[in-house]
Amino acid sequence: MYRIAIEKLLKWKESKRRKPLIIEGARQVGKTWLMKEFGRQAYADTVYINFDSNSRMAELFASDLDTDRLIMGLELYAGRKIDHNNTLLIFDEVQEVPRALTALKYFYENAPQYHIVCAGSLLGIALHEGTSFPVGKVDFLKLYPLSFREFLMATDKERFTELLDKQDYQMIASFRQTYIDALKHYYFVGGMPEAVQSFAENKDFNEVRDIQKRILAAYEQDFSKHAPNEIVPKIRMLWNSIPSQLAKENKKFIYGLVREGARAKEYETAIMWLSDCGLVYKVSRVNAAGIPLKAYEDLKAFKLFVADVGLLGCMAGLRQRTLLDGNDLFVEFKGALTEQYVCQQLKTIEDLGVYYYTNDRGSCEVDFVVDTGELIIPVEVKAEVNLRAKSLKTYQEKFSPEVSVRTSMTDYKKEEWLINLPLYAIEQITSIKEER
Structure with a gap:
C-alpha cells in the first residue's frame, strides 16, 4: 500500500x-x-x-x-x-x-x-x-488515515491520481463517474489502512464495517485504560455526540448536545485528550481574513470532526445500501459526511492552516478558510450539485480574496472570482495559486 x-x-x-x-x-x-x-x-x-x-x-x-x-x-x-x-x-x-x-x-x-x-x-x-x-x-x-488520492492508488486507480495531479480537468470530466463512484466508496470505507486493504482485496462492505467497529471498540478501550478516570465519562459522551453535532445545519460544536446544561470548562480536558490522541480534528472559527489566519482565531467557537470519514459513517450507523441506491448517500447525512471528507483531505496537506469563518451576526458562514502561507482561500462545501453560494459571495464582497473555491459534485469550472473544484479533486487546492 x-x-x-x-x-x-x-x-x-x-x-x-x-x-x-x-x-x-x-x-x-x-x-x-x-x-x-x-x-x-x-x-x-x-x-x-x-x-x-x-x-x-x-x-x-x-x-x-x-x-x-x-x-x-x-x-x-x-x-x-x-x-x-x-x-x-x-x-x-x-x-x-x-x-x-x-x-x-x-x-x-x-x-x-x-x-x-x-x-x-x-x-x-x-x-x-x-x-x-x-x-x-x-x-x-x-500521519493521517489514507487520503482519497492514496485510496485511489490502493484500489488500482493510479492512472486516475496521475490525471488529478496533471489537473487535466477536461479529461477528468470524461471520467467523472469513475471518480464519483470511488468517492462514494471512500465515504463508506474511509482511510483506515486495515479497512482499505480489506476493501481493495475483497470489495466486501460488511467486512469493512466489522473492521471499523473493532477500531472504534479499541478507541473506547483506550479511553478507560489511558485517560484519567474522572474524565473518561466526559470523553465518551463527547465522542459519541460528534455525529449529531455534524448532522446539524450549523456544525459549530454545542456543549449542550453532549449533555443538557454542559459547560465548556467541564469538557475542555476531554477535547484536548481526544485531540492529542489524533482522534478528533478541532477546526476553529476565524472572524477576519488576514495572513496569518491564526491571528484571527476565535478559541471559543469551533467544529469537531473525527479522524476518518469511514469511522464517522460507522458511528452514525450509515448502511451500505445507501451506496447502491444512486445518490441516496448524499441525501442521508450528506452534509456531515461531505464536510468531514473535505476536512480530512485538507488536514493531510502539509503546512495548511484550516479554519472556518462566520461573521459576528452569524448570517454568513464559510465552511472552511485555509491559509497556504501566501493565500487565504475560502472554501464552500456542497454535497451534491446545488451551486448556490450566498455566504461565499458575501465573504468575497467583504474580503476580496484572490481565489474562492466552491467544491461539489460538478465539474471543474473557473468563473470570474470563483473556482468550482470537484470534491474528488479537493487535494489540488494548493495548486490553484499557480494558475492565477
Missing part, C-alpha cells in the same frame, strides 16, 4: 539537519507499518524495538542516558551490530518508557549519525503532558 509519507521519510533520511523523528497519529493509521516499510525500502538493516511491557528497555533507559551505553544495550537486545550508516532504529510505543523520549535529545546532540524513528498510539498525550524532552531536538511527522 503506497503512503505519501514514505516520500517525506526519504527526504528526512537524506537531510543534513536530520534529527530523531517522532511520528504522531491516531491508533491504527499505520505508523508501525510505515516505519517498517521505510526501513525495508531505504536501509540495509532495521532494528525494531517495541517498548510496550518491555521491562528490559525500561531498565536500559532508567539509568544514565549515555548514548554509547544505550547503543551497546540496544545491540545486545537486537543480537547484532548497529551500523549507523545502514541501520534504521525503530522505537515503537515509545511513550511507555518516557526516559527513551528524553534520550532523543542526547542522540541528537552526541550521536546524530544514528537514524532513529519513533511512534506510539498515545504519543501525543505523552508529549502534551510535558515528558521531558526538549523541543527543537526532534523532527515531527503527522
Whole structure:
C-alpha cells in the first residue's frame, strides 16, 4: 500500500539537519507499518524495538542516558551490530518508557549519525503532558488515515491520481463517474489502512464495517485504560455526540448536545485528550481574513470532526445500501459526511492552516478558510450539485480574496472570482495559486 509519507521519510533520511523523528497519529493509521516499510525500502538493516511491557528497555533507559551505553544495550537486545550508516532504529510505543523520549535529545546532540524513528498510539498525550524532552531536538511527522488520492492508488486507480495531479480537468470530466463512484466508496470505507486493504482485496462492505467497529471498540478501550478516570465519562459522551453535532445545519460544536446544561470548562480536558490522541480534528472559527489566519482565531467557537470519514459513517450507523441506491448517500447525512471528507483531505496537506469563518451576526458562514502561507482561500462545501453560494459571495464582497473555491459534485469550472473544484479533486487546492 503506497503512503505519501514514505516520500517525506526519504527526504528526512537524506537531510543534513536530520534529527530523531517522532511520528504522531491516531491508533491504527499505520505508523508501525510505515516505519517498517521505510526501513525495508531505504536501509540495509532495521532494528525494531517495541517498548510496550518491555521491562528490559525500561531498565536500559532508567539509568544514565549515555548514548554509547544505550547503543551497546540496544545491540545486545537486537543480537547484532548497529551500523549507523545502514541501520534504521525503530522505537515503537515509545511513550511507555518516557526516559527513551528524553534520550532523543542526547542522540541528537552526541550521536546524530544514528537514524532513529519513533511512534506510539498515545504519543501525543505523552508529549502534551510535558515528558521531558526538549523541543527543537526532534523532527515531527503527522500521519493521517489514507487520503482519497492514496485510496485511489490502493484500489488500482493510479492512472486516475496521475490525471488529478496533471489537473487535466477536461479529461477528468470524461471520467467523472469513475471518480464519483470511488468517492462514494471512500465515504463508506474511509482511510483506515486495515479497512482499505480489506476493501481493495475483497470489495466486501460488511467486512469493512466489522473492521471499523473493532477500531472504534479499541478507541473506547483506550479511553478507560489511558485517560484519567474522572474524565473518561466526559470523553465518551463527547465522542459519541460528534455525529449529531455534524448532522446539524450549523456544525459549530454545542456543549449542550453532549449533555443538557454542559459547560465548556467541564469538557475542555476531554477535547484536548481526544485531540492529542489524533482522534478528533478541532477546526476553529476565524472572524477576519488576514495572513496569518491564526491571528484571527476565535478559541471559543469551533467544529469537531473525527479522524476518518469511514469511522464517522460507522458511528452514525450509515448502511451500505445507501451506496447502491444512486445518490441516496448524499441525501442521508450528506452534509456531515461531505464536510468531514473535505476536512480530512485538507488536514493531510502539509503546512495548511484550516479554519472556518462566520461573521459576528452569524448570517454568513464559510465552511472552511485555509491559509497556504501566501493565500487565504475560502472554501464552500456542497454535497451534491446545488451551486448556490450566498455566504461565499458575501465573504468575497467583504474580503476580496484572490481565489474562492466552491467544491461539489460538478465539474471543474473557473468563473470570474470563483473556482468550482470537484470534491474528488479537493487535494489540488494548493495548486490553484499557480494558475492565477
